[in-house]
Amino acid sequence: MALSSRLSGRVAARAHHSPAAAFLQKIEPFFAIGQISGGPLLLASIVALVVVNSPIGADYVRLWDRPVEIRYGAWSIARPAAEWINDALMPLFFLIIGTEVKREFVKGSLSSLRTAAFPVAGAIGGLIVPVALYLAFNHGTDTQHGWGVVAAMDTAFSLAIVAMFTTRLPPAVRAVLLAFAAIDDVFGLLVIAIAYTATIHPWFLAIAGVAYLGIVGLLRLRWVAPIPYVLLGIVVWIGVFGSGVHATIAGVAVGLLLPTSSRLSERRFAERVQRPVDAFQQAHRAAEQADDDAEAEERREEAQQRLGYIHEMAAATDEAAERLVRVLTPWVSYIVLPLFALSNVRIHFSPALIAEALHAPLSLGVVAGLVIGKPLGFLGATWLATRSGRAALPEGVTWGMVLGIGGVAGIGFTISLFIAELAFERPEQTEQASLAILAASLISGLFGYIMFWRAAARDGDAH
Incomplete structure (x- = not known):
C-alpha cells in the first residue's frame, strides 16, 4: 500500500534520464499502479469539490442520488447510485484492508507479541483520545452521535x-504505519457495525x-479453483448487506480468510518442475525436427501439456492473498476510490x-x-507501552517519526466521510462534518509530511 522497494528503485533510475522524472519521483507514490x-x-x-460548487452542482448531486434499480422477476431493489458505490464497491477496498491486516498478523510487523504491541497500543490511543476530544465539544448535543467520524x-x-x-526512512516506519492503519480501519468498521446499524435481520446474517x-x-480442503470462493464471497456480501450491517464488514471478514502462504514452496517447485521442463524441451525439439505435420502437431501438444503443468506449479508458489491484492489494487485505486469521492464529497463552500x-x-x-x-493518542499510548516494557520502539524508528505517523493518521478522509454519511441525518450536519474532515486532513497531511521530512533530514545527516 505504499511504493515498493523495486518500484522505488525504478523511479529513482528514471531521474537520471530526464529532469521531469525527478519531479515525477516525488508524486509517483500517489499514482503507483x-x-x-x-x-x-x-x-x-x-x-x-469544483463541480459541486459550480452552477451545475445541484444537478450533479441529483445525478448520484438518482435511484438505480436491480430487478429479477417480481423482486426488485432500488437505491441511490452513491449508496450502491458505498455498499457494493467499497467492500473491495476493505477486502484489501482485511487481507493486509492478516498478513501483518501472520508474517508482518504484528507477527510477534512485542512488535505487535507497539502499533496496537498506538491504535488504542489513536481511538480513545480523538473520540474523547470530539465528545468534549459535542457531549449532550444532537451531534454527539457523530463521534465515529474521528x-x-x-x-x-x-x-x-x-x-x-x-x-x-527506515522500512519499519511503513510497517508500523501499515499495521496501525489496518487496526485503525478495523476499529472504524466496528464502529460502523455497532454504532451505526439501526436494525439487524438475523436470517440474512445466518x-x-x-x-x-x-x-x-x-x-x-485446499480447494484451488477460484470460482466457488468468488460465489461464496458474493453470498457473504448479500447476507451482510441484507442484514442491515454495513456491507463493508463483509470485505474485511473475507479478507481475513485469505491464505498468506503459498501452496507450494520454491524448493518443492524446483523439484517438481525439473522433469517436466526437460520433457518440454525434448517435445519442442522433436516438433521442430519432425518429418511430417502430424508428428509435429503431436509433439507440440505434448509440449503444451508440459507448459500447462509448469504454469500451474508456478501459480501454486504464489500467495492467494498477494495475488488477490495485486489484481484488485488498480481497480480500487483508479475506479472504486475515485467513484467514492465523486459521489460522496458534497461540500458547498459558502461564507455562511x-x-x-x-x-x-x-x-x-x-x-x-x-x-x-x-498524533497525541498514538504518541502517548506507544510511549507508555514502551516505558512499561510491553512494547519496543522498532529498529531505526525515532519518536519524531512516531509523531509523523500519528500526524498522517489524522487524515480521516475516506472512512470519516463514510461514517459522516451514516452518523448525521440532517444534510447541513453532514456538510459541516465533511468540511471539517477536509480541513483536518489537509492540516494533518502537511504536519505529517513536515515531521517525516525533518526526520529524514536528520537521519541523512547522521549518516
Missing part, C-alpha cells in the same frame, strides 16, 4: 505520504455465516457554512479529534 494510491482519490475529490484514518493518503520518503463457513471449509463551522462544536470536535487527538 501496483499499490493502493491516493493520487486518483485526491484528483477525484478536487473534481467533486475513529479511523485514511490508509491510501497516509501511506502515500510515507512512500515519498521510501529511500530516506446466510452470510453459512457462506463464510463454506469458504473456511474449501480452504481446509465556513463562518458556522468556525464556531460549531461539530466541526471543532472533528478538527480537534483528527489533528490533535490522533
Whole structure:
C-alpha cells in the first residue's frame, strides 16, 4: 500500500534520464499502479469539490442520488447510485484492508507479541483520545452521535505520504504505519457495525455465516479453483448487506480468510518442475525436427501439456492473498476510490457554512479529534507501552517519526466521510462534518509530511 522497494528503485533510475522524472519521483507514490494510491482519490475529490460548487452542482448531486434499480422477476431493489458505490464497491477496498491486516498478523510487523504491541497500543490511543476530544465539544448535543467520524484514518493518503520518503526512512516506519492503519480501519468498521446499524435481520446474517463457513471449509480442503470462493464471497456480501450491517464488514471478514502462504514452496517447485521442463524441451525439439505435420502437431501438444503443468506449479508458489491484492489494487485505486469521492464529497463552500463551522462544536470536535487527538493518542499510548516494557520502539524508528505517523493518521478522509454519511441525518450536519474532515486532513497531511521530512533530514545527516 505504499511504493515498493523495486518500484522505488525504478523511479529513482528514471531521474537520471530526464529532469521531469525527478519531479515525477516525488508524486509517483500517489499514482503507483501496483499499490493502493491516493493520487486518483485526491484528483477525484478536487473534481467533486469544483463541480459541486459550480452552477451545475445541484444537478450533479441529483445525478448520484438518482435511484438505480436491480430487478429479477417480481423482486426488485432500488437505491441511490452513491449508496450502491458505498455498499457494493467499497467492500473491495476493505477486502484489501482485511487481507493486509492478516498478513501483518501472520508474517508482518504484528507477527510477534512485542512488535505487535507497539502499533496496537498506538491504535488504542489513536481511538480513545480523538473520540474523547470530539465528545468534549459535542457531549449532550444532537451531534454527539457523530463521534465515529474521528475513529479511523485514511490508509491510501497516509501511506502515500510515507512512500515519498521510501529511500530516506527506515522500512519499519511503513510497517508500523501499515499495521496501525489496518487496526485503525478495523476499529472504524466496528464502529460502523455497532454504532451505526439501526436494525439487524438475523436470517440474512445466518446466510452470510453459512457462506463464510463454506469458504473456511474449501480452504481446509485446499480447494484451488477460484470460482466457488468468488460465489461464496458474493453470498457473504448479500447476507451482510441484507442484514442491515454495513456491507463493508463483509470485505474485511473475507479478507481475513485469505491464505498468506503459498501452496507450494520454491524448493518443492524446483523439484517438481525439473522433469517436466526437460520433457518440454525434448517435445519442442522433436516438433521442430519432425518429418511430417502430424508428428509435429503431436509433439507440440505434448509440449503444451508440459507448459500447462509448469504454469500451474508456478501459480501454486504464489500467495492467494498477494495475488488477490495485486489484481484488485488498480481497480480500487483508479475506479472504486475515485467513484467514492465523486459521489460522496458534497461540500458547498459558502461564507455562511465556513463562518458556522468556525464556531460549531461539530466541526471543532472533528478538527480537534483528527489533528490533535490522533498524533497525541498514538504518541502517548506507544510511549507508555514502551516505558512499561510491553512494547519496543522498532529498529531505526525515532519518536519524531512516531509523531509523523500519528500526524498522517489524522487524515480521516475516506472512512470519516463514510461514517459522516451514516452518523448525521440532517444534510447541513453532514456538510459541516465533511468540511471539517477536509480541513483536518489537509492540516494533518502537511504536519505529517513536515515531521517525516525533518526526520529524514536528520537521519541523512547522521549518516
